[in-house]
Amino acid sequence: MPINLQFEEVTKQRDQFMLRIPGIAIEQGEILGVIGNNGAGKSTMIQLVLGLIQPTSGDIYRYIEGELAPSLQDWKREVGFVFDDLSVYEDLHLTRLSSFLGEIYPDWDDTFFFSLLEKFEVDAKKKIKKFSRGMRMKAGIAAALAHHPKLLLLDEPTSGLDTKSRKQMIALLKKEHENNGTTIIFSSHILSDMEQLASSVWLMDKGEILISGAVEELQANHAVAEDGTIHKETASQEGVRTATLEELHDYYLGGDVE
C-alpha cells in the first residue's frame, strides 16, 4: 500500500502542552481513528497535518498516490476536511459556498454535493447562520466529500449529530472508502463510531500516543478476564476474551466516555 502521510518525530509545543508523534506512517486506504480525552492533542495533530500550524521539531511528509506531494497546496486538493463546526461566512448560502468551492477544487462535483445535502435534509438555499450545529456539520461533511478526496481529515465529525445522521454518515464514509479507497483520519469521543469504522487506532493522552496499531491486533493483545480486569496478553485461556475499544479506552485513559 502506498503511504499517504508520514510523521518523522514530530513535536508541537503550545504553552505548557507538548504533542509528540513518533516516526509513524499512515497508508493509503487506512481508516485511522484517533481516540483521546479533551486536550489529548487530536485537533492539534489534524491542524499540523493541514499545515495550519508548524511543528516545533520533526517533519511531516505528504504523499499523493505514493509520490511526495510537490507542495502543500497540491496535496490539499486531494484532501477533504471537517472540523467540529462548519465555520465559514455565515451570510453564505450553500449554493454560493458550492460555487466558491467549485472554483477552488478541480474535481468538485456539484451534483454529488447537492445529493448529499438532500440525503441529509439540509436546505441549500438557507443561509449558514440559520442552521443548527447538526445541520452545519452535515453541510461540512457534504463539502468535504464533494470533490472525492483521497484523504479525509475529520475532527469530531459526529459531534452535534443525532443517531440517524451519525449512522448515515458512518455508512457514507464506509461507502466512500470502499469505492474510492479513501484514507480517513478521524477523531471522536464516540467509541461505537470508532468500532464500526476504524481499521487502526491511536489512543492519545496529554499529547502522547499511548498505543497505536490495527484495531483487531490491539484488541487481541489485550485480554479481559472474567472479573473484567485487562491484561496485556493474548486471550488464549478459557473464560478470557479480547478487549473492546471501550475497555481499551478505559484501561489507558480511564472513565466512561459515552
Next chain:
Amino acid sequence: MISLIKLDLWLMRWGLLFIFPFGLIAGAFLYTDSSMTGFILVFVMDLTLTQMDEKQKTRRFMLSLPLPLKTFFQARTLGVIFIGAAWVLFESIGRLIGFGDVTFRDIFTQSITHFATMIVLAPIIIAMFTLLKHPVLKWGLTFFVYMATVLFGTLLGFFVTRFIDLGALVYVLSAAYLLLAVGLCWLILLIANGIRARRDLV
C-alpha cells in the same frame, strides 16, 4: 485568487450598493481638496472583512483550502482597492457634475493621489489587523498607522497638485506617485506574508 476576490466583494455587496449614489453625492456637493471619505471607506472595509474572519472564526476553514497562503492578503487587498477605485471614480464624476469650473487636470491629479494613498492603506491595515494579536496594540497601532499613512499620502498629494499649472509635469509626478504606491503595496504584502508564513495560522 479571483475566487477569493469575488467572495470578498460578495461579502461587501450591500456596502458596494451605497458607493454609487454616495460617491456621486459626495463628489457633487461635499468635495474639498482634503476629502477623507475614500480613505475612511478603505479603512472601514479592511476592518469589517478582517473582523468578520475573526468573529465568524472562518480562518481555520479558509486556510485549510488548497490556496497559497499569500493569496489571502493579496486578494483582500485587491478587493478593497477595487472598492476604493470605484469610490474615486464616482466621486470624480460627482465633482464634474457639481463643480462646473473644475478641469480634467484637477480631477485627474486629485483622483490619482487619493487612489495612490488607498493602494498603500489597504494592505497595511489588513496586515496589521490580521497579524497583531493584542487587542490594544491591534486597534491602537492600526489607527495610528492609518492616520500616518493618510497624513503622508495627503502631503504627497498636495506636493503633486502644486505643479498643476506646469502642464505635463503634473501627469508625470502623478504617475510616479502611483508607481511608488504600487511598489510600497507590493513590499507591504511581501513583508506581511513573510511574517505570516513563519507563524501558526490558527
